[in-house]
Amino acid sequence: MLMYKNKRAQTAETMTWVVATIIIIVLLIAFIYISSLIAGAKGIERFAKSIKINDKTVSVDWVEEKSEIALDKNNQNENQVRNWVKT
Amino acid sequence: MILNMRAKKGTDMMLSMYWFFILFLVTAAVVYMVGLFYGHPYDVRELEADILANSVVDCIIRNGELNSNIISGGIFNENFDSVFLEVCNFNFDSEDSFQGEIQYYGKVDIYSGIGVQNPDFEMKFGNLNIASACVIDSGKDFEALAKCSKKRVYATSSGEQYFVEVTTAVKKGEKNVNV
Numbered sequence: 071m072l073m074y075k076n077k078r079a080q081t082a083e084t085m086t087w088v089v090a091t092i093i094i095i096v097l098l099i100a101f102i103y104i105s106s107l108i109a110g111a112k113g114i115e116r117f118a119k120s121i122k123i124n125d126k127t128v129s130v131d132w133v134e135e136k137s138e139i140a141l142d143k144n145n146q147n148e149n150q151v152r153n154w155v156k157t
Numbered sequence: 158m159i160l161n162m163r164a165k166k167g168t169d170m171m172l173s174m175y176w177f178f179i180l181f182l183v184t185a186a187v188v189y190m191v192g193l194f195y196g197h198p199y200d201v202r203e204l205e206a207d208i209l210a211n212s213v214v215d216c217i218i219r220n221g222e223l224n225s226n227i228i229s230g231g232i233f234n235e236n237f238d239s240v241f242l243e244v245c246n247f248n249f250d251s252e253d254s255f256q257g258e259i260q261y262y263g264k265v266d267i268y269s270g271i272g273v274q275n276p277d278f279e280m281k282f283g284n285l286n287i288a289s290a291c292v293i294d295s296g297k298d299f300e301a302l303a304k305c306s307k308k309r310v311y312a313t314s315s316g317e318q319y320f321v322e323v324t325t326a327v328k329k330g331e332k333n334v335n336v
Contacts, residue, residue: 098186105190109197137311140221144313
């Protein structure tokens, strides 16, 4: 009877370790997968196209500024021109 | 009693071996994760294409006016592409690792009005084989091919309105994506 109980305890302990090992391995695989996803998504932030000055958003995109300078010289169909530049 | 102590010693040894195995497993996984993260290259081609497009725009439009090398007296200089690299100070010589293959492509279209189908002036430069990437530009298969940038700028020349569209592409897939 004592031996039978001892064997049951041993089996339970072994099962605990087996389950613990499986959990550790699954967690490691999950972490590796997540880090590969993050590695694939990493990138360099692009430079700002606008900045906020006194709660007003001001464009700092100098390509857009070139259009603004040209509009100062000829502003015929201004709205259409602005829309075309932005699309 | 001696038998019991021996059994306990054996169990302890097994347990410490198990912990060493787990420790090794976790360390190996951490090293692999760090390698995976830092081994993955940064894809800067889109930024590079943007910078190239900005430089092209800066060269062909100054103070809101089209460069006099492109248009003079309302007439476009069709031979501008032959002097383009010199006028704009561009050098598309590729590094040795690309075996001389040019890694850049660019196109400049100038329209005389909005909604005009055919450009009044068109110029292409660099590696024309990359151009298809800017049309397709979707799907993972084309990611390795090239990244594109498109800029639209309004300009004038002798009081006339012109609409400039600059498209640029950078290949360099080998250095920016894991293929």
